[in-house]
Amino acid sequence: MNSVVDASFGGETLKRDSVKTVIFASMIGTAIEFLISMLMEPLLLLIFRRSSFLKLHRQLLLF
Structure with a gap:
């Protein structure tokens, strides 16, 4: 079974790894x-x- 869906952004469901990637990218963007x-x-x-x-x-x- 695939990993559990954690969040949805704009109607698209993202898996746990994708959510971590989005959060990490937004943190880097904020720092820059x-x-x-x-x-x-x-x-x-x-x-x-x-x-x-x-x-x-x-x-x-x-x-």
């Missing part, structure tokens, strides 16, 4: 998304700081 967000925030802040600094510098040069 977290790392990307941690890296992007300082980069965006740096870009915005530089652009605002350049605008301020241009305004000072106009005087």
